[in-house]
Amino acid sequence: MILHQIRVGDIGNFNYLIGCPDTRRAAVVDPAWEPRKLLDLAAREGLTITHILVTHCHHDHVQATGAVKEVTGAAIHIHEAEAPYLKHFFPPPADVAMHDGDVVKVGNLAVRWLHTPGHSPGSSCLWVEDALITADTLFVNSIGRTDFPGSEPEEMFRSIQRLKRLPDHLTVYPGHHYGPTPTTTLGEQKRLNPFWRPDTLEAFLALTQPDNDIL
Template sequence: MIFEQLSLGNMQNFCYLFADETGREGFIIDPAFDHNKILATIKKHKVNLTRIILTHHHFDHINAASQVKAQTGAEIICHRDTAPLLHGATTPDRLIDEGYSFTLGDRKVICLHTPGHAPGSICLLVADKWLVTGDTLFINDCGRADLPGSDPKQLFASLQRLKSLPDHLIVCTGHNYGPLPTRTLGEEKRLNPALNAKSFEEFCSLP
């Protein structure tokens, strides 16, 4: 599997490219700020881009989606609850729900609906190796739950759900906010206070 983590813009956003080494089909997650760099990375790997997946509606995760679509013809995909919040910033071609999946070569990509930071927040399980978390989970932290459309109870429930996934997954976050660009989910379970909170009350009392 081809994997690229691009740090873009002045908010330390991460954009991801995944592609099948044999068939060269690939997809991108959260294209923002620098479509030229994203397109150059796609070209470097000779990837046939078929999907542009948005983890949620915030502008710092979507603002290069239309340009990447115009240059590649890939379809823009987001959760059903993200669509009404885009307000024309970009136009999705396909609305998805919990459990949406597709294959790249012989590897599977599965979408998990993990609301809380935003109503349509999703995480993506890629090839049983990577867990792309958007702004739901960061290294040592989690996404904000005090924004319009956020719901702290849902975020806590979504984090509990992520905690039930296998330790070997490599957590790929939406921003480069941590001490490392990626870390395993096992390490997050051990070290991340947001995952260690035993109750919703404890979760709410975190600094």
């Protein structure tokens, strides 16, 4: 698998380029701010962008979807719970509404869609081989905010419990560079992330009040 993490913009956003080395087909994840970086990198790698995968529709994760689609013609995929919101930000609308457990085939790569609400109603993680793109559900040693319109702390707690059940060796690729390193592993987060320590919803809610340092 080809996987590039590209830092863009002024708030530490990460865009991702996922490529199949056999077919040279590729997907971009959450294109925003500097789409030329994604497009130029794909060209240098000899990759054809066929998919745009959107983990959630906050402005800083969808701002360049239209620009990338205009150049590539790639289909925009987003979870069904998030799709209605996309049209309120930037055209074009989603081409494919995804559901939990769906698989997107990018060449010979299978990208599994995991619905992990909490930060937003349709927030999702993308699991491909040994990589887990967690966007704004999970950062390095932190989690996404749950005080936005559409956010639900209770859903975030349930999403964390789900991620805890995934293999420790998976490399986590977050949506922002907010931690000490750009990536981590699920095993490290189980040990180090303070927001993953509560075992009950009540303890989690006590920790995630606005006066806590949650990103």
